[in-house]
Amino acid sequence: MKIEEAIKATGAMDLSAKTVINIAYTSRSLEEPFQAMLKEYDLSAQQFNVLRILRGQRGKPANLSTLQERMIDKNSNTTRLVDKLLKKGWVLRQVCEKNRRKIEIFITEDGLQLLSTLDPIVTESNKKSVSNLTNSELETLNNLLDKLRS
Amino acid sequence: MKIEEAIKATGAMDLSAKTVINIAYTSRSLEEPFQAMLKEYDLSAQQFNVLRILRGQRGKPANLSTLQERMIDKNSNTTRLVDKLLKKGWVLRQVCEKNRRKIEIFITEDGLQLLSTLDPIVTESNKKSVSNLTNSELETLNNLLDKLRS
DNA sequence: ATATTACATTTGTACATACAAATATTGTAA
DNA sequence: TTACAATATTTGTATGTACAAATGTAATAT
Numbered sequence: 001m002k003i004e005e006a007i008k009a010t011g012a013m014d015l016s017a018k019t020v021i022n023i024a025y026t027s028r029s030l031e032e033p034f035q036a037m038l039k040e041y042d043l044s045a046q047q048f049n050v051l052r053i054l055r056g057q058r059g060k061p062a063n064l065s066t067l068q069e070r071m072i073d074k075n076s077n078t079t080r081l082v083d084k085l086l087k088k089g090w091v092l093r094q095v096c097e098k099n100r101r102k103i104e105i106f107i108t109e110d111g112l113q114l115l116s117t118l119d120p121i122v123t124e125s126n127k128k129s130v131s132n133l134t135n136s137e138l139e140t141l142n143n144l145l146d147k148l149r150s
Numbered sequence: 151m152k153i154e155e156a157i158k159a160t161g162a163m164d165l166s167a168k169t170v171i172n173i174a175y176t177s178r179s180l181e182e183p184f185q186a187m188l189k190e191y192d193l194s195a196q197q198f199n200v201l202r203i204l205r206g207q208r209g210k211p212a213n214l215s216t217l218q219e220r221m222i223d224k225n226s227n228t229t230r231l232v233d234k235l236l237k238k239g240w241v242l243r244q245v246c247e248k249n250r251r252k253i254e255i256f257i258t259e260d261g262l263q264l265l266s267t268l269d270p271i272v273t274e275s276n277k278k279s280v281s282n283l284t285n286s287e288l289e290t291l292n293n294l295l296d297k298l299r300s
Numbered sequence: 301a302t303a304t305t306a307c308a309t310t311t312g313t314a315c316a317t318a319c320a321a322a323t324a325t326t327g328t329a330a
Numbered sequence: 331t332t333a334c335a336a337t338a339t340t341t342g343t344a345t346g347t348a349c350a351a352a353t354g355t356a357a358t359a360t
Binding site: 001003006007016022024025030058126127132137148 | 170
């Protein structure tokens with residue numbers, strides 16, 4: 001469905017506005033079902049994002065600023081986000097010995113286990129999300145988005 | 151910048167995952183400065199979205215379910231969102247005479263005035279957001295996003 | 301050594317969001 | 331006409347988010 005119909009726009013939209021809205025709208029339409037799925041595992045999208053970043057560290061700890069830097073949705077309250085993960089036993093938190101201002105955050109075995117359970121579900125969800133486009137179209141789309149941000 | 155670099159991914163990402171993340175990431179990168187701009191006018195992105203939908207009604211009232219349906223970010227609490235706009239004098243709310251379950255919401259003159267002030271700023275912001283792409287690329291991008299959602 | 305500045309995180313506060321339950325109104329069927 | 335289901339919105343509660351101020355630590359200059 002064309003974006004104008006999707007949002008039931010009244011008048012003609014200029015190309016820039018249309019594109020900006022299309023990106024936001026498409027993003028939301030993908031996130032909604034994904035977040036609903038995560039919720040069954042007591043995870044928010046942000047928490048999931050943090051767990052994946054921690055797994056990507058392969059044993060190396062991450063501190064809060066690293067997490068913030070890499071998160072898709074930047075948010076000043078990474079502390080409380082990590083609190084939630086800690087309470088559920090999916091991460092560990094300890095003061096860095098070399099620089100006691102820093103906090104080192106690790107993913108736990110339970111956290112890794114949870115991600116393993118989610119991996120196939122997430123892969124399937126992603127595949128389904130983009131199944132209307134061919135690989136070549138997906139490559140084009142990624143290139144355009146990369147260029148748009150550059 | 152390629153999305154893998156932007157989020158500092160460790161391993162290779164499959165095309166579906168990459169695309170889904172690219173859309174979310176790009177969307178956020180456009181929203182952040184836009185929301186910061188709106189904030190100077192004491193508006194959230196959602197509130198702005200509602201005001202524009204109401205203007206699009208050209209005098210015809212909208213009820214809550216219409217608003218919800220058309221909003222980019224679906225949200226079950228349109229009531230409270232409208233409360234905020236009401237408190238700032240940008241919308242009016244009255245019970246529908248024909249069906250007293252329904253609430254009719256209108257944009258006020260002040261609300262229209264605010265949007266008029268914002269129009270050129272928003273247009274400029276949108277133009278700047280997508281200035282790295284040619285018109286032809288923008289058309290392609292919109293088509294791909296439309297197709298992805300279809 | 302002491303003061304100053306920068307850094308990293310936490311906390312307070314206000315606001316936003318999600319979802320379920322409650323309320324009120326309308327339409328329909330027995 | 332009463333009861334019941336459907337519709338539209340509001341409210342309660344829990345959780346999430348944004349930003350400024352506070353805290354604690356480290357590095358640098360005086």
